Amino acid sequence: MTQVRTASASARRPVAGAGLRAEPASGSAVAESRQWAIKNVGGGLMIAAAVLVTVVTVLYDLRGEPFPMFTREVNYALSAAVAAFGFYLMRTTRRLPTWLANSLPSGAAIVICLPTSVDESPDELGPLLLTWPVTFAAAVLSARVAWTTAGVAAVVFAVLAGLGRGVDGLVLWVEASASLAVVCWMVVRVQSQAMRLREALARLARTDALTGLVNRRGFDEALAREQARRRRGGEPSALLLVDIDHFKRVNDTWGHQAGDETLRLLGGLLDTSFRATDVVGRIGGEEFAVLLADCDPDEAAERAQALCDLVRTQAGTWEHPITVSVGVAATPEPAPTPEELMASADAALYAAKAAGRDRVWIEPATVPVVE
Known part of the structure; x- marks a missing residue:
């Protein structure tokens, strides 16, 4: 009874x-970890891009040649502003809004592209350096942001390379675009598989x-x-x-x-x-x-x-x-x-x-x- x-x-x-x-793991710890990665890796990426522009500007200045697009002062000011923003990202405790986090890779890609227009002679270093923001976007943010970053980098690189070297610059742009596409596809696939594995492990840990x-x-x-x-x-x-x-x-x-x-x-x-x-x-x-x-x-x-x-x-x-x-x-x-x-x-x-x-x-x- x-x-x-x-x-x-x-x-x-x-x-x-x-x-x-x-159920899956609580999202709070994951969100905090993601914010840390965005601010620290994204900030480091901005600082690296600023250093790149500064180094190219200094080398160009040591040769005593005129700047084809920006003046020395503009390059230094831009580098200082980008580096300061990078340090701010690494030190701030505030939560970054989504739009700003998603814009970081594209912004870094544009800054990295600038030395191409400065020295009028882009080389194979450009495509290599442009993989930085694409890899960051694919590894930390999302596949959509990664492909958007690759697209922005390809367009900006095409314009600047075309202005700097004409047809040769466009040939280099084809190489750069192919490199960005391959890197983006590889990292996105790896991250997708890693995400599925993490979700499976999280389910097992709670089952x-x-x-x-x-x-x-x-x-x-x-x-x-x-x-x-x-x-x-x-x-x-x-x-x-x-x-x-x-x-x-x-x-x-x-x-x-x-x-x-x-x-x-x-x-x-x-x-x-x-x-x-x-x-x-x-x-x-x-x-x-x-x-x-x-x-x-x-x-x-x-x-x-x-x-x-x-x-x-x-x-x-x-x-x-x-x-x-x-x-x-x-x-x-x-x-x-x-x-x-x-x-x-x-x-x-x-x-x-x-x-x-x-x-x-x-x-x-x-x-x-x-x-």
């Missing part, structure tokens, strides 16, 4: 849908190998995201802790293989018994957890009871029948921390087992209850 300790027995939505599988559900690490991250959503004024949510009753008997009587098969069967049942917006995980041993999004205490109790009844019915036909006890914790105002919510659900689960197992118990106790 089951028992639900809850504030209301009013009917709610039936249990339906599919549980959410292992329980036995059941395919999220593990404790992935579930804790989901709880943290839910807390952040609640603090922004989101709808209430609830946490279910599901524990197999007398699971030790299964292992002791039929062996651990039977226990593993029981865990897999229950994991599959849970996975198909909840909505896509809910998070279902195995958080340790024979204990599972379900994070119910947009779910008030009454509905959480109803869905927990439906789950308890479903397991009793479905698992009764398994080779090794089981029942489950379910502890339910709601999220009243103010929103509890993930640790508090987990502790509340754990206390409810303990109470459900102490009351006889195969039943549902709901927290918090501050809500008026009807036995």
